[in-house]
Amino acid sequence: MNGRLLAIGAAGATLLVPALLLAFAPQVEFSQSVCPHKLLTGFPCPGCGITRSIMSLYRGDLAGSLGYHVFGLPLVIACVVGIVALAVEMRTKRDLLRGILFDRRLGIGAGGFLAGYHGIRLIHFVATHSVASILRESVWQ
Numbered sequence: 010m011n012g013r014l015l016a017i018g019a020a021g022a023t024l025l026v027p028a029l030l031l032a033f034a035p036q037v038e039f040s041q042s043v044c045p046h047k048l049l050t051g052f053p054c055p056g057c058g059i060t061r062s063i064m065s066l067y068r069g070d071l072a073g074s075l076g077y078h079v080f081g082l083p084l085v086i087a088c089v090v091g092i093v094a095l096a097v098e099m100r101t102k103r104d105l106l107r108g109i110l111f112d113r114r115l116g117i118g119a120g121g122f123l124a125g126y127h128g129i130r131l132i133h134f135v136a137t138h139s140v141a142s143i144l145r146e147s148v149w150q
Contacts, residue, residue: 013095020088020095027063038064042146051147053134055127059084079126 030037038061046054062081065074074081094105109115138146 013099017092017095020091023088024063024085027060028067030060031064031067035064037061047146048148051143051145051149053130055123056080080123 042048042053042057044054044057046052047057056078058078059081062074062077062079063085065071065077066081066085071082091106097103098105
């Protein structure tokens with residue numbers, strides 16, 4: 010039961026943090042990234058842009074959301090479905106998500122898609138940014 014509560018809390022935080030940023034600090038979307046990887050290297054990590062993607066979804070801007078990160082929408086859907094399913098599991102004491110969460114093919118497929126997507130993003134990033142602009146996005150400016 011504690012694992013389910015922890016998972017619900019994590020999914021809830023994933024949905025809540027972008028909403029709080031949008032409500033209290035909307036300028037975050039256009040400011041310097043706080044991603045440790047990007048600050049150190051100047052290059053985006055595989056997850057860079059997901060928070061901004063979710064913020065765009067909350068504003069109703071699907072195109073902007075997909076522009077920041079293609080996994081933003083699937084992550085929101087997975088969090089909402091996960092919260093509901095885990096709450097139902099706690100209530101009924103039945104496992105609904107175990108088969109999906111521990112499906113090796115699904116994990117390998119999602120990981121492969123994320124790796125390919127990140128590779129394409131990196132190629133595009135290098136092609137559209139100069140060395141000087143990459144350094145400006147890091148702490149080495």
